[in-house]
Amino acid sequence: MDRNPFSEAELAERLAKLRAALIESGLEAAIIVSPENVFYLTGLDHWGYFAPHFLIVPPDRKPILITRSMERVTIENQVKATEFRGHSDSETAADLAARVLSELGLADKPIGLEYWTSGLSHGLALKLKAQVGASWSDISGLVDTMRRVKSAEEQALMRRAAKVTDAAAAAAIEAISDGAAEQDVAAQCVAAMIRAGGHAPGFGPFIRPAARLGEEHTTWGDKNYRSGEPVFLELSGCVSRYHAPLGRLVRIGGISDADAAMAETTAKAFDAVVAALKPGVKARDVYAAWQDVVDDAGLSHYRRHHCGYLVGAGQPPSWTGGNSVTGLRHDSDIEIEAGMSFHILSWLMGTGRGDDFISNTVLLTGSGAEVLTRTPTGPIVR
8 A cells, every 4th residue: 555556547547537427417526525535536545444435526627635735745646637735733734625615616606415424423524514615516426436337457456365365364273263263363373464465444344153153243252163063254355456355154163954954055146146147137137046045955944135346446344335336135136347346245144954165256347247266165164
C-alpha cells in the first residue's frame, strides 16, 4: 500500500463514466465519500480513511480531494488525477468542502452525495448541508455498481491476492495440531501473508475453534487446539486493497463418517455454483443451483442467507467492499456479468447430519468461472 495501483488511463476512464452518469441524472457535481469509492476513483491507498475523505467531482475540471492536511505528502505522492485540499483539525471536511463548492460556483447547483456509507457520519452530512444550499440527491450505489465488474488491472491484483491467500492458508493449516496455541497458528498465518507479498487485509484472518463457530467475526484467542476439535479458517490475502478470500474447516485427529459424507455434498454444491455463474443469469438462479444440491442430499430443511457475495476492493474493517454485502441470495435480481468476482461459500454446518464448509474466490471471465484460490478443499485432517 505504498503506491497507486492503477494506471492514469484506468482512472480517467472511471471518472468519465461517473461524469456521464451524473449528466444523465441531471447533476452538476458529485461528492464521493465512501472509502472504497474514493480509492476506486483516485487510487489513494493508505490507512487514513478513518477520517472523512470528500472527493468533489465537478463536470469540467480536475476533481478535488479533501481530507486532513497531514495527508498531503501521501496524496501528492500517490494521486495525480486530483487536486488536494487539506483542512486543519480545527475544522471539518464539511467546512472546507462548503468553501470549495462556493469557489467552484456549485453551492446552489444539483449535487449528488453518497448517503449510505460509513464514510459520512450523520453529523457531518448535516454540517455540510447547513452551509451549502444545493439541491441534494442520493447517489449511493452509483460507483459501487461500477465497481462490480473488474477491469484487467483489477483482475491482475485479485490473482496476486489469491496467491497470498493460498500461502497464508497453507501456513495456518500446517500450524494447526493437537496442543498448538491459537496465537502461534495466527502468527504463522499472518507472517506467511506478508512474506508472500500481501498487504494488511480489510479484516481477519478468522481462525477459531468450532466451539466459537457461531461468533461470525471473532478470531483467535489465548487457548490451545485439541484433538477431535474442528478449527474454522477463513482468511484473505490482500494486494493493493483487493481481496481473494477462502474458507476451510480443519479437523484435528480424524473425521467422522457423517462429516466425510457431508464434505462430498459441500463440494458438489460448490461446483454447482461455479457452473451456474454465467453472464446474464440472476443471482437468485445461482443460489438456486446451490440449494438444489442441498435439497437432493435430503437437506431441504436447510437454508442459507446467501451462497456467496461480490468481493474485490475493500477497506478496513471489511473485505466486502463497504458496509453492506451484495450477496448471491434467493431473492436477488442482480444480473451476473463477466468480470465479476465472488467469494463463494458452500456452508453446511448444523445440519444434524454432519458438518462441512469450503469457500473460494471465483472470477467470472470471458472463458467461464475461474476459481482463483487453489488451497486443497479436503477434507483436511491434521
